Amino acid sequence: MRKIQRFLPALFILLVVIGAMLIYQNDLVKYSDFESSIKVELTGIADYEQIYASLSENPNLIEIDRVNNVVYYQKVGQSEIQTEVSSKLEEFSGVTAVYSQTYFSISKLEAFSKTWLSFVLIALVFLGSTYVLKTRFYRWSLKTYLVIYSVLTIIFAGTAVLLTGLISAVSLIYKVGYLELFSFYFTVFILALLVWQNLSDKTLEELKSDVLLKLNNQVFKLLQITLPIVVLLAFGLGPKIVIPVVIIIVSLVLIYLAYYAIFTTLQFLNLKPNISLPKVSLPSRKPKLVKPAKTKKAKKSNKSKNRKK
Amino acid sequence: MGTLKKLYIFLFVIILGVLVLPQFNLQIGDTQIQYPNIDFSFVSPDSTLGNFRKSYGLYDSKLYTASVSIDTTLSAQEQENEFNHLIDVIQTRIEHANLYDVKVYGQKQDSQYFIKLEFPDYYQESEKLATHLVSKGQISFMNDPQITENAIIDLSDSDIVGPIKAVFNDTYGSSLEFKFDDSKLLQFYSALQNERGYFLMNVDASFFAVIQNPNYVYNTNLQTSVFAVPFADIKSSVNVAIYNNIVASYFLTEPLDTQILLTETTPLIVKRDFVQDKLSYIGLFMLGSVILIIGAYLIKKGMNKGFKFGLMLTSYIVLVVFFLKIQSAVLSVSTLLGFVLGLIVAIYIIYRLLEADDSDYKKELSNYTNLSIVLGLCLFTIFRLNQNIEILLDAVGVIIASIASIFILTLLNFRYILSMDFNINLKLRRK
Numbered sequence A: 001m002r003k004i005q006r007f008l009p010a011l012f013i014l015l016v017v018i019g020a021m022l023i024y025q026n027d028l029v030k031y032s033d034f035e036s037s038i039k040v041e042l043t044g045i046a047d048y049e050q051i052y053a054s055l056s057e058n059p060n061l062i063e064i065d066r067v068n069n070v071v072y073y074q075k076v077g078q079s080e081i082q083t084e085v086s087s088k089l090e091e092f093s094g095v096t097a098v099y100s101q102t103y104f105s106i107s108k109l110e111a112f113s114k115t116w117l118s119f120v121l122i123a124l125v126f127l128g129s130t131y132v133l134k135t136r137f138y139r140w141s142l143k144t145y146l147v148i149y150s151v152l153t154i155i156f157a158g159t160a161v162l163l164t165g166l167i168s169a170v171s172l173i174y175k176v177g178y179l180e181l182f183s184f185y186f187t188v189f190i191l192a193l194l195v196w197q198n199l200s201d202k203t204l205e206e207l208k209s210d211v212l213l214k215l216n217n218q219v220f221k222l223l224q225i226t227l228p229i230v231v232l233l234a235f236g237l238g239p240k241i242v243i244p245v246v247i248i249i250v251s252l253v254l255i256y257l258a259y260y261a262i263f264t265t266l267q268f269l270n271l272k273p274n275i276s277l278p279k280v281s282l283p284s285r286k287p288k289l290v291k292p293a294k295t296k297k298a299k300k301s302n303k304s305k306n307r308k309k
Numbered sequence B: 001m002g003t004l005k006k007l008y009i010f011l012f013v014i015i016l017g018v019l020v021l022p023q024f025n026l027q028i029g030d031t032q033i034q035y036p037n038i039d040f041s042f043v044s045p046d047s048t049l050g051n052f053r054k055s056y057g058l059y060d061s062k063l064y065t066a067s068v069s070i071d072t073t074l075s076a077q078e079q080e081n082e083f084n085h086l087i088d089v090i091q092t093r094i095e096h097a098n099l100y101d102v103k104v105y106g107q108k109q110d111s112q113y114f115i116k117l118e119f120p121d122y123y124q125e126s127e128k129l130a131t132h133l134v135s136k137g138q139i140s141f142m143n144d145p146q147i148t149e150n151a152i153i154d155l156s157d158s159d160i161v162g163p164i165k166a167v168f169n170d171t172y173g174s175s176l177e178f179k180f181d182d183s184k185l186l187q188f189y190s191a192l193q194n195e196r197g198y199f200l201m202n203v204d205a206s207f208f209a210v211i212q213n214p215n216y217v218y219n220t221n222l223q224t225s226v227f228a229v230p231f232a233d234i235k236s237s238v239n240v241a242i243y244n245n246i247v248a249s250y251f252l253t254e255p256l257d258t259q260i261l262l263t264e265t266t267p268l269i270v271k272r273d274f275v276q277d278k279l280s281y282i283g284l285f286m287l288g289s290v291i292l293i294i295g296a297y298l299i300k301k302g303m304n305k306g307f308k309f310g311l312m313l314t315s316y317i318v319l320v321v322f323f324l325k326i327q328s329a330v331l332s333v334s335t336l337l338g339f340v341l342g343l344i345v346a347i348y349i350i351y352r353l354l355e356a357d358d359s360d361y362k363k364e365l366s367n368y369t370n371l372s373i374v375l376g377l378c379l380f381t382i383f384r385l386n387q388n389i390e391i392l393l394d395a396v397g398v399i400i401a402s403i404a405s406i407f408i409l410t411l412l413n414f415r416y417i418l419s420m421d422f423n424i425n426l427k428l429r430r431k
Helices: A002-025 A048-055 A078-089 A108-137 A142-170 A178-198 A204-237 A239-268 A296-308 B002-019 B076-096 B126-133 B182-192 B240-252 B278-301 B303-326 B333-355 B361-385 B392-411 B413-419 B424-430
Strands: A037-043 A061-065 A070-074 A096-104 B024-028 B031-035 B061-069 B103-109 B112-120 B139-142 B160-169 B173-180 B199-203 B206-212 B225-230 B259-269
Touching: A002 A142, A002 A239, A037 A078, A048 A061, A048 A078, A078 A096, A096 B076, A108 A142, A108 A178, A108 B361, A142 A178, A142 A239, A178 A239, A178 B333, A178 B392, A204 A239, A204 B278, A204 B333, A239 B333, B002 B303, B002 B413, B061 B126, B076 B103, B076 B112, B076 B126, B076 B240, B112 B126, B126 B240, B126 B259, B160 B240, B173 B182, B173 B240, B225 B240, B278 B303, B278 B333, B303 B333, B303 B392, B303 B413, B333 B361, B333 B392, B333 B413, B361 B392, B361 B413, B392 B413
Parallel strands: none
Antiparallel strands: A037 A070, A037 A096, A061 A070, A096 B103, B024 B031, B061 B112, B061 B259, B103 B112, B139 B199, B160 B173, B173 B225, B199 B206, B206 B225
């Protein structure tokens, strides 16, 4: 376990780097609801499952609408898709395809910036409220507050890169839409802000054990509660609706693990004094009772008593 | 005091439980009873406490197609840029008109460009709204041809300063309020110099009567301020307020030079991969899952805690649904996601409260009350300042309702329920 702990900081940094690379490689996310896509509407009587299986060989296929018999592609030219699909449809007689390109009103950048803007607003309100709370009730100075929350903001930025990298990786196999983005950032930000709110006079070691305790006591219990709802929801309303909820659960576990790794990293880098808070020492009313030091005579008399016994 | 608390808890659940029931009609003899028949319009104009309004993901929606005539002499890239610009303008109109749940996207098929507008099922006269959204948005001021005393009107939309507000006036009904630049005072009075004291604002094919703001007698700054009151053809529409908002958005976006014509006026029903009768299905499904969770808790933790858990969860559900219905919320996938999230958080909070020791639960309760204040404030900030988050507004709205419910319940109901004893076995033993 200790060996694993030793590797955690390196693993965390590695994951942040991989996350950043994925974001760069996929231009934030690869397939999304916010970029132009090629729509192929199929008509005619045929075994559509076979057609879908044949069309799925193209990695740029992002969605199959089985109800309306529509297939969507992204990151590829219309003429290229037209050539490929028409050659594949030759095997299935009686099926015709209508090709069109769809343009969305909201760009990928706008969607992300709007989502981020929302949560920056939350963060600002939260920072204001925590400042009042900590300075009024916990008697922190402005400097203490700034130091601690600056460190946390840097930590949080690292976690955000890591988790956005994860969303970027998810986008390679699943098209990312508004609800997925919301579910993801909702969990990440709300949980991060709750950690900020509940931050108290704790050392890094205590914070680490606190994270593990919370992961064990809260997250897994939350999973127990969520699992029946998720399973029922999947059976009742279809698997599509479950994806955002699953993203929330995965993000929840991941952010706790990330916090654990972050605290270990800080410990490894010996940044302990930056995060532990100065304890407010209250004047003690009762004088401490000091035991009188044992003299040689007293020790001897004790020994003789023991021998007699 | 204990009896009063119990009475409050049970009355709370029963009264709100009855209020949140879906709408139904009952025929007894010749008398037809409609339930619920309560007017809550003073809270929200659309509030009915009946059924939820049908929206995306769970219900069919209406799709309108408009063909776009882009200049064919332009290069392919220039045509695409022009098309994207048109979509942006319409999107801006939608946002300024507060039609956050109307979707717009473009389509290019065989070198022909189309704009698609998708409306949720609950919109009335959505075809008219679609037509207004893709209209050119050309605004001009002119005399009423019926008035003989014609004066020269030297005013244009560029002379307007400050915000253009869609307002409701007791005398004139839904209208637009805006102000001309003070430097145009003479031209403004000259335009009003006729026997009826108004001039016309022409917006594409519609007309508004422009009258001086009656409050100018109290405030000289309002001398060039006006009310633009729509003519009867728009005023009689159920969507008059929305139409005024769309017209207000025309002032904020440049007029569309490209011809956009609504070609498919018949709404297309978009097929969804869900069962037909979704409302009762979702209601039953939610009820079933909650009963299952309460049952499982009851078996695991016994009568006392199980009963408390059930009562707390029921209080939460009836209060959230009441808040949603009174705000005339829509039922969409986004709403459902927000509700499920809120439900999970509420179950977790109730679980933690019941697990806490007798001495700790009060501390936990005040923790959740404080947290709900901060979180509620945060989400309300998003809701007010960033209203263009599209369909996410539904989810955010439901979460705000959930937080408000948790705030009220931790202050009163949960506190009372936790202090009660529902252990039947224990009482029997005492006897």
